[in-house]
Amino acid sequence: xxxxxxxxxxxxxxxxxxxLYKINYxxxxxxxxxxxxxxxxxxxxxxxxxxxxxxxxKEIGENIGNYLTNYFNGLIKYYIINGFLNFIFLDGYYIFLxxxxxxxxxxxxNFSSKNILIEFSSPNANKPLHIGHIRNILIxxxxxxxxxxxxxxxxxxxxxxxxxxxxxxSMIAWKEFxxxxxxxxxxEKGDHFVGRFYKMFHLIxxxxxxxxxxxxxxxxxxKKARILLKKWEDGDKETIKIWKMMNKWVYNGFxxxxxxxxxxxxxxEYESDIYNFGKKIIENGLKNxxxxxxxxxxxxxxxxxxxxxxxxxxxxxxxSVYITQDxxxxxxxxxxxxxxxxxxxxxxxxxxxxxxxxxILKRLGCIWVSKIYHLSYEMVFLSSGKMKSREGQVxxxxxxxxxxxxxxxxxxKVQCKDYNNYCKTIGLSALKYYFLKVDPSKKIVFYPxxxxxxxxxxxxxxxxxxxxxxxxETKFFEECNITDNYNLSxxxxxxNIYGKNIIKIIKKYPFILKKSAKNLNPSxxxxxxxxxxxxxxxxxxNKKLIDPFTPIKSNNYMNIIHITGNILKNGMNLLGIKMxxxx
RNA sequence: GAUCGCGUAGCUCAAAUGGAUAGAGCAACUGCCUUCUAAGCAGUAGGUUACAGGUUCGAAUCCUGUCGUGAUCACCA
Numbered sequence: 248x249x250x251x252x253x254x255x256x257x258x259x260x261x262x263x264x265x266x267l268y269k270i271n272y273x274x275x276x277x278x279x280x281x282x283x284x285x286x287x288x289x290x291x292x293x294x295x296x297x298x299x300x301x302x303x304x305k306e307i308g309e310n311i312g313n314y315l316t317n318y319f320n321g322l323i324k325y326y327i328i329n330g331f332l333n334f335i336f337l338d339g340y341y342i343f344l345x346x347x348x349x350x351x352x353x354x355x356x357n358f359s360s361k362n363i364l365i366e367f368s369s370p371n372a373n374k375p376l377h378i379g380h381i382r383n384i385l386i387x388x389x390x391x392x393x394x395x396x397x398x399x400x401x402x403x404x405x406x407x408x409x410x411x412x413x414x415x416x417s418m419i420a421w422k423e424f425x426x427x428x429x430x431x432x433x434x435e436k437g438d439h440f441v442g443r444f445y446k447m448f449h450l451i452x453x454x455x456x457x458x459x460x461x462x463x464x465x466x467x468x469x470k471k472a473r474i475l476l477k478k479w480e481d482g483d484k485e486t487i488k489i490w491k492m493m494n495k496w497v498y499n500g501f502x503x504x505x506x507x508x509x510x511x512x513x514x515x516e517y518e519s520d521i522y523n524f525g526k527k528i529i530e531n532g533l534k535n536x537x538x539x540x541x542x543x544x545x546x547x548x549x550x551x552x553x554x555x556x557x558x559x560x561x562x563x564x565x566x567s568v569y570i571t572q573d574x575x576x577x578x579x580x581x582x583x584x585x586x587x588x589x590x591x592x593x594x595x596x597x598x599x600x601x602x603x604x605x606x607i608l609k610r611l612g613c614i615w616v617s618k619i620y621h622l623s624y625e626m627v628f629l630s631s632g633k634m635k636s637r638e639g640q641v642x643x644x645x646x647x648x649x650x651x652x653x654x655x656x657x658x659x660k661v662q663c664k665d666y667n668n669y670c671k672t673i674g675l676s677a678l679k680y681y682f683l684k685v686d687p688s689k690k691i692v693f694y695p696x697x698x699x700x701x702x703x704x705x706x707x708x709x710x711x712x713x714x715x716x717x718x719x720e721t722k723f724f725e726e727c728n729i730t731d732n733y734n735l736s737x738x739x740x741x742x743n744i745y746g747k748n749i750i751k752i753i754k755k756y757p758f759i760l761k762k763s764a765k766n767l768n769p770s771x772x773x774x775x776x777x778x779x780x781x782x783x784x785x786x787x788x789n790k791k792l793i794d795p796f797t798p799i800k801s802n803n804y805m806n807i808i809h810i811t812g813n814i815l816k817n818g819m820n821l822l823g824i825k826m827x828x829x830x
Numbered sequence: 831g832a833u834c835g836c837g838u839a840g841c842u843c844a845a846a847u848g849g850a851u852a853g854a855g856c857a858a859c860u861g862c863c864u865u866c867u868a869a870g871c872a873g874u875a876g877g878u879u880a881c882a883g884g885u886u887c888g889a890a891u892c893c894u895g896u897c898g899u900g901a902u903c904a905c906c907a
Contacts, residue, residue, distance in 0.1 A: 277849080285850065292849060294887070304887095330887075331850065371907065413907055464905090545905060554833075555903080562905045569907050596901050598834070625836085626901080658869075673869095685843065688835085690900080692842075702869055703855040704843080711869050719866060726866090755846090762846075774844060777854080788862090788871040830867075 256289060256315060256323070256334060263314040268300050280755055287326075287333030288751060294330050308332045336747070344750050348810045354817055356757055357398035359764070361587035364402045364580060365391050368512070369593065372409040372497045373417040374442035376504050376644040378693060379594065379627045385682045385823065386624055387592045388510050389769035392821045397764045402584070405512045406576065409494055410519040411569065415475040417445035418489055419468065430496050436645065438500025441493055448472070480566050507648050509675065509823065518572045525575025526567050528611070529560045537610050553606050555599065560607075573604055574611070581615050588618050590767070595623040595688075622767050624687035630694045642695060651678045651699060658701060669827070673707065676824050680706030683822050684773040704777055706824060709815060712780040714830040716812040719792060723805050727798040745786035749807050752782050753814055760821075769822055776818040783811050 257278055264270045277292035291311065297304045305327060312325035312332055322340040326333055336344075347353055367387025370376055376384075387403070395401045408414075421444040430440040448468065455466040463469070478486045505511065529546055532538045538548050538560060546561040559568055580589060591601065601621035609616045629642065651674035663669050681699045685691050701707045755775070763772040786792070792804045816826045 278846085279849070280846065290850090294849080329850070408907065411907065412905095543905085559905055564905080566905085568905075594901090595835075597907095599902055623835095628900090689843080690836080694842090697841095697856095700842090700856070705855085705869090707869055708855090711867075715867055715870090722866060758846080766847090770844090771846095774854090777844095781854085784870065785872095787866080788868090791866070793866050830869075 256319070259315055259318050260291065260311060263311055263318075264296075267310055267314065268302075270299065280751075280758075285328060285331070285333060286335060287331075288336040289334050291332040291334075292330065293327075293332055297330075304330050336751075341747055341750050344754055345806060345810075348750070348753055349806065353757070354813065356396065356760055358761065359394075360398045360400070362400045362402070362585055363394055363588045363590060364404055364584060364586045365394075365590045365592065366404050366406055367592035368405040368510075370405070370407060370501060371413055372407055372441075372494050373414050373445045374497075375436070375438040375500060378629075378642040378644065378647055381508070381644050381647065381678075382624060382627050382682050382691065383592055383594070384505075384508065384510055385679055386622075386687055386769060388823045389683055389821060390590070390592070390622070390767050392823060393760070393764050393769060393772065394767075396821055397760065402513045402586075403511070404514045404516060406516045406518065407498075408518050408569075410479065410490075410522060412472060412476050413445070414490065414494075415472040415479065416448040417441050418486075418493060419472045419475055420444035420448040420451070421493065422489065423468075423471075430499075436500045436503065437496030437498070438504075439643070439645070440500075441497050476566055477564060504644050504648070507645070507671075509825070516576065518576075521575045521579055522567045522572040523575075524579060525571040525573070526561065526565075528574055528578060529567075529571055532560075532611060548607055548610070550603060550606065553602070555603055555606075558603055558607075570600075570604060570607070574607060577604070577608060577619065578611075578613065581613070586618075588620065590620050590622055592622045592624065595625055597621075598623055620767075622687070625690035627691045627693055630692060630696070642693070648674070648678065651675065654698065654701065663829075672825050672827055673710065673830075676706035676710050676819075677701055678706075679822060679824050680709070680773060683769045684777070686770045687768060706819075709776055709780045709819060710827060711830055712783055713812060713815045713819070713826050714828060715787060716783065716808055716815070717828040719808055720805065720812070723793050723801060726793055726795045727801055743786075743790060745782070745790060746804065746807050749779070749782045749786060749811055752779055753810055756814055756818075763821075772818055773822055776815060776822075779811060779814055779818075783808070 257276065260276060260278075275295075277295050279290040279292060291308075293304045293308050297307055300307055308327040308330075312327065312334075315334070316323060316325055319340065322337050322343065324335045324337065326335075365387060368376075368380060368384050370380060391401045391403050421441070424447060425444055428440075430437045433440060435443075451468050452463075452466050455461070455468060456463055459465075475486060479490060529538065532548075533540060533546055538546050540546050541563075543563040544565070545559060545563040547557045547559055549557055551557070558570065560571055560574075561567055577589070580586065593601070598621070601623075605616050605619060605621075608619075652670050653674075654677075655670040655673035659666075659670060659673075677699050682691065684704070699705075759772055759775045763769060786804075786807075790804075792808065793801050795801075819826050
């Protein structure tokens, strides 16, 4: 039997449990990869096993330990302490692991093959994207890549909220105060141009309330916006014309921002295309007694049993609200596409909203509700508190991207050919890694005055590590006179732990990828990539890796280095970060 | 007020879903560039995991309570 075909310790343990105790372990095997103060490279925690097997812990440990050391003859050792079965890898086992990693199948995971629709970004067509959208977009993009890499078929979709009272707000402000201006005339980015009028609307609105000390609903400018909304829904030609024009300005702006971020969507949906379908569903639901009508003609659903207030579905003037459209969208998607799952990436402030949406869909008889998932992420706070886009307390996505690229320009030491792309890649690496390394369920506090770091645990650190690796490889082939591919000598033994540490951590890659995919959490992967980089830099700074006088040893190192580079590239690409061969 | 989150080093974040002595980065302080990229490496210091109970072989993680903090509760989106 060639050692190459040996299976991992984890797999053999499963076989062992069956052989010894006739257990088809359908419970989880509690393996730990973390090395603590006790020597050992992988640990099996025995407590939970002993509950299932009902034998003394020590006996079980010794039986498993003996079984495995026999199987991996001469490759591993074991010892037991306090209910922990510790395995120690010997040199041969590292070679075996390394050979497995050199096989391209090591990177390819195929454990799921679903059709998954992922909705993210979902901007309003009345103002530019801000720092919160950036988090949303980066999480969405990265999860799409991760899910795709484990075998799924992904469709990235953005829903643009292009209709409703908020759109009419910027429209009415423009009509009254800016009708002679266009983004071309003022040389503004279209989304920022329109956003200015949205902000202006609220300034005027606040003034009116203050001045006339009236109820918010009575503010003249809001009344005008409402009339405009009604006109829009009635298909008034002039209104539609302005609406189309202003939306186009905004979309052009979005397009530039997405381009800067290297983000693309497979499909874009517009609320305006679907809201009528949503309205029909509400009206049908009313006929079937799922919803009820108030005296003023507005339509509602009773959610007392679910612990929520009654929810409005259609206004008394027959114009639709946000959820009208969302009900229609969900139903439409399941009718139109063959999908196994639908994932919404939307901030946690809408947790209840999604619970309500799912409840309504269930009441409407949609059996596929269980296939929908709301991936909720925490908000981005500024150090000064919560962002308020109406009051202008926001950091726009464009500003942030611009800032990052500028910082890269300042730090660039060497002249390079592709200056602009270089700075963009550096800036974006820092930006994307900064957001993705944090668990989506945790909030991010952003300090505009501190800006995003370029040293320490950052995307730049990983870029730097990666470019070291690639330049080492080039140098190796030049200096060691080896022209064919890497050769794995059978007698690899290093005089240090650095190489072994790298092998151990890379061994975890499939596990990490799987975990990231299952939890829809890119931060697991992001933190892991950093650990890998760190292990490599330990080696790099402490050992001379390329030496023309000892080409075999250098070659052995190169195997590890090569894999490390591949892992970094693979992993970072899954975060949506491009890697550079030179820095 | 009600409901749902969150609380880990001065700051920003980890911690294998209940495992062994809670780890990194920033900031501070020491060292290391004539030698493969110092955007780096080696080290020092920094913790009663908000607090109090409970569950068990074992808790930052699960349960209860208290305090702090955030989100949601609109004919807004």
